[in-house]
Amino acid sequence: MTAIPRCWDAEVVGVRDAGPFQVLTVSGAPGPSRPGQFAAVTVGGDRLLRRQMWLDRTVDSEDLLEVIVGHHAGLTPRTRGDRLNVIAPLGRPFSMPNAPLSVLLVGSGPASAALVPLAEALVAAGCRVVCLLLGEHVYGRLELRRAASTMRHEPAPATAEQIRGHVIDSLDPEPDLVYSAGSAKQIAAYVDLLGDLPHQVALDAGPICGTGVCQGCVLPVQGNDGYARLARICREGAVFHGHHILWAQTGTDFEYLVGAGP
Numbered sequence: 001m002t003a004i005p006r007c008w009d010a011e012v013v014g015v016r017d018a019g020p021f022q023v024l025t026v027s028g029a030p031g032p033s034r035p036g037q038f039a040a041v042t043v044g045g046d047r048l049l050r051r052q053m054w055l056d057r058t059v060d061s062e063d064l065l066e067v068i069v070g071h072h073a074g075l076t077p078r079t080r081g082d083r084l085n086v087i088a089p090l091g092r093p094f095s096m097p098n099a100p101l102s103v104l105l106v107g108s109g110p111a112s113a114a115l116v117p118l119a120e121a122l123v124a125a126g127c128r129v130v131c132l133l134l135g136e137h138v139y140g141r142l143e144l145r146r147a148a149s150t151m152r153h154e155p156a157p158a159t160a161e162q163i164r165g166h167v168i169d170s171l172d173p174e175p176d177l178v179y180s181a182g183s184a185k186q187i188a189a190y191v192d193l194l195g196d197l198p199h200q201v202a203l204d205a206g207p208i209c210g211t212g213v214c215q216g217c218v219l220p221v222q223g224n225d226g227y228a229r230l231a232r233i234c235r236e237g238a239v240f241h242g243h244h245i246l247w248a249q250t251g252t253d254f255e256y257l258v259g260a261g262p
């Protein structure tokens with residue numbers, strides 16, 4: 001069961017450093033989250049927008065939640081006793097397979113944090129998990145190495161060709177399905193290599209309002225009726241079916257779609 005999202009003033013009751021990331025344990029969570037869900041957290045100072053922060057798990061009791069703060073958030077490091085305004089859990093979670101399957105996880109950037117609770121849930125469901133992490137600033141190397149039967153980390157793929165080469169290597173033997181996490185630009189670099197494989201993606205949105213109002217996180221998608229639409233990562237995502245995203249148009253000007261919301 002997933003908790004209904006709520007907005008609350010949370011106290012930081014625990015801090016753990018993990019490379020360029022901090023894992024903050026905050027109190028007052030409304031209940032359990034599911035893999036792929038995230039929080040929208042105020043960052044203070046003169047920044048109006050919140051930051052998208054991935055959720056690891058609910059710990060110890062249903063009242064405590066682990067929020068992963070990435071280096072991208074531009075936050076000053078947090079300490080115990082700090083207070084943050086949090087909206088969580090937000091977003092559509094990953095769909096789980098209904099049978100034990102062979103699964104490939106591909107993660108890059110802060111969104112790789114979304115793969116940690118997913119990998120643990122997949123292994124608990126009997127799946128065979130292979131994991132590929134791309135880039136230097138990824139979260140969860142140790143946890144993913146523990147959960148996956150095979151884990152590769154390529155810290156500095158310099159070119160798109162190298163990224164594509166690593167993904168091709170990880171597709172042999174071919175998995176039954178793929179989960180990836182990263183920015184739309186990072187995933188667009190290799191998504192064509194996945195062909196018709198079922199593919200779910202968790203997308204980094206960066207600064208967010210978390211309420212669906214500002215339209216700052218829109219993404220071009222193909223509706224079931226065949227028409228292109230704009231979906232909001234913070235409301236209709238952050239997990240999408242990879243085949244629904246119009247990858248070639250991500251990062252471009254969407255003016256032609258304004259008004260064509262989902």
Ligand code: FES
Pocket residue numbers: 207208209210211212213214215216217218232233234235
């Ligand atoms: S960040 Fe405001 S609508 Fe998504």
